[in-house]
Amino acid sequence: MTIVIRIATAADAEDASALIHMSFLELAAKDWEPQAVQIFLDESSPASMRERLKAATYAAGAYLQERLVGFILMPTPTLLGMLFVHPQSLRRGIGRALWEAARAHIGSNFPQAITVELNSTPYAVVFYQSLGFFPISSAFQRSGTRATRMACWLPARSLGAE
């Protein structure tokens, strides 16, 4: 089945919020303290997502037969803020396709952006490594969250060093 990637706007806030909550709660939340989980759910509510989408450098959804199954958001050209895939649609290349779409957008529109960083959940570290991100910190805990800071140096690909 074909995955279609479309730019996301504030009109997609409700669907994006529902997908993020489902993916986060099922796959990633168990590594976080309950109060940190609640803060994240609040910060990705439909109202919060509307504001994030209005301000985003890049945001897109992945659709399978018109159903939202993946979502990516970059608040700035050098920060990947959110990447979530529906728990029933894992390991079909959706996460990778969303990152490649974002990367192409950054490459075309923000050539001054050389390195993209993110905070990876423990669950997603191996996934991000497969995309060319490397840890730039050890795993850390902050306000009940657990993460590893990672970075992708974009020129590595053309140098055969990804």
Ligand SMILES: CC(C)(COP(=O)(O)OP(=O)(O)OC[C@H]1O[C@@H](n2cnc3c(N)ncnc32)[C@H](O)[C@@H]1OP(=O)(O)O)[C@@H](O)C(=O)NCCC(=O)NCCS
């Ligand atoms: C992490 C996540 C986005 C990956 O999405 P996905 O669509 O399943 O990933 P892809 O199918 O594009 O995977 C690409 C490659 O990453 C690696 N990978 C992906 N998920 C993996 C896993 N759970 N374990 C090990 N490797 C994994 C594999 O090398 C995979 O290629 P392969 O399937 O050919 O072996 C998804 O699991 C998710 O939404 N997780 C919960 C939310 C989360 O933690 N997001 C990150 C927030 S920082």
